[in-house]
Amino acid sequence: MSLVKNVFYSAAQLLPLAVLKQRRPDSLLLPYHHLVSDAPVPHIKHLYPWKGTKAFEKDLDYLLRRFTPVTLQDIIHALKTGQALPTGSFLLTFDDGLREVKDIIAPMLLRKGAPAAFFLNSAFLDNKSLFYKFKLSLIIESILTTHHSKATLDQLYAYLQTDEASLIPAIKKITYNTKRQADEIGRILGISFAQYLEKEKPFLMLDEVDTLVQQGFAIGGHSIDHPYYSQLILDEQLFQTRQSVDFLVQHFNLPYRAFAFPHTDAGVSKIFFNTLLEGPDPIDVIFGTGNQKKDFNPKILHRFNCERPTVSINAAVKGILLLNKIQQVTNKDQIRR
Numbered sequence: 001m002s003l004v005k006n007v008f009y010s011a012a013q014l015l016p017l018a019v020l021k022q023r024r025p026d027s028l029l030l031p032y033h034h035l036v037s038d039a040p041v042p043h044i045k046h047l048y049p050w051k052g053t054k055a056f057e058k059d060l061d062y063l064l065r066r067f068t069p070v071t072l073q074d075i076i077h078a079l080k081t082g083q084a085l086p087t088g089s090f091l092l093t094f095d096d097g098l099r100e101v102k103d104i105i106a107p108m109l110l111r112k113g114a115p116a117a118f119f120l121n122s123a124f125l126d127n128k129s130l131f132y133k134f135k136l137s138l139i140i141e142s143i144l145t146t147h148h149s150k151a152t153l154d155q156l157y158a159y160l161q162t163d164e165a166s167l168i169p170a171i172k173k174i175t176y177n178t179k180r181q182a183d184e185i186g187r188i189l190g191i192s193f194a195q196y197l198e199k200e201k202p203f204l205m206l207d208e209v210d211t212l213v214q215q216g217f218a219i220g221g222h223s224i225d226h227p228y229y230s231q232l233i234l235d236e237q238l239f240q241t242r243q244s245v246d247f248l249v250q251h252f253n254l255p256y257r258a259f260a261f262p263h264t265d266a267g268v269s270k271i272f273f274n275t276l277l278e279g280p281d282p283i284d285v286i287f288g289t290g291n292q293k294k295d296f297n298p299k300i301l302h303r304f305n306c307e308r309p310t311v312s313i314n315a316a317v318k319g320i321l322l323l324n325k326i327q328q329v330t331n332k333d334q335i336r337r
């Protein structure tokens with residue numbers, strides 16, 4: 001994290017929470033996470049850091065002591081009726097449908113009485129395919145920990161048109177549109193992604209999602225296979241969104257329709273939102289990643305990243321509330337599209 005951000009978080013946590021909370025009684029705190037784990041997770045290790053069980057439990061206790069937990073259905077009800085949510089509400093959300101949700105997160109949330117929503121990719125559920133970013137993490141892990149012959153490495157350098165020094169940055173540059181390269185590199189290095197899926201089962205199975213729904217947790221779409229929306233044309237954006245939501249609504253007979261953006265909602269047009277929120281079979285609520293900012297339609301809500309192990313929950317919450325306050329004062333608390 002940058003020095004400026006570090007200083008900001010350090011300063012923010014010294015402020016009393018009441019000062020930050022009071023001016024926005026309508027504010028709904030929306031922290032998002034992917035996983036919680038004490039074990040190494042090779043398919044995520046080289047993408048982003050996460051918190052262990054002790055740190056997450058502490059976060060959860062902090063939130064439950066100071067804020068009021070609400071469900072996804074509570075939020076949708078409030079949006080439909082115009083009724084306000086309790087002051088200082090929060091909803092936890094977790095993206096990508098990782099197996100740690102049923103192994104670690106859901107059991108802890110049930111024990112503490114905290115509701116949550118899980119946003120799932122239809123292509124990954126049941127471990128049908130591996131997210132290309134996870135392939136990149138496994139490739140980097142293999143390069144760093146496995147001895148590969150000079151011939152293999154030379155083949156890899158030639159394929160990526162790179163050298164030893166720039167190999168890892170070249171792998172990190174692979175994006176959704178060039179994701180086939182990950183499969184070719186996997187073939188060169190002798191990594192079987194199919195075997196990894198089969199053995200490690202990184203994602204939730206459909207029957208496990210069913211159990212989560214029976215336990216009272218909410219679910220929503222998170223696109224088919226996690227593209228960057230700004231790299232897709234409108235029709236593809238709509239297709240990715242509708243498919244992932246419709247699949248869950250039909251399979252689990254859900255009485256609500258929710259969606260959370262993969263990566264970021266930056267650069268997505270008003271037409272996209274209007275089509276989905278106001279058109280036929282409308283989506284009830286869409287979650288972006290705009291750090292709690294407001295959007296042009298109240299059914300678009302913005303979350304903030306709360307899983308950085310270097311930022312305490314106190315600093316993360318106060319940091320985001322302080323940031324919102326500064327944005328409000330400077331008229332920058334609204335996302336423009």
Ligand SMILES: [Zn+2]
Binds near residue numbers: 096226261262263
């Ligand atoms: Zn995601």
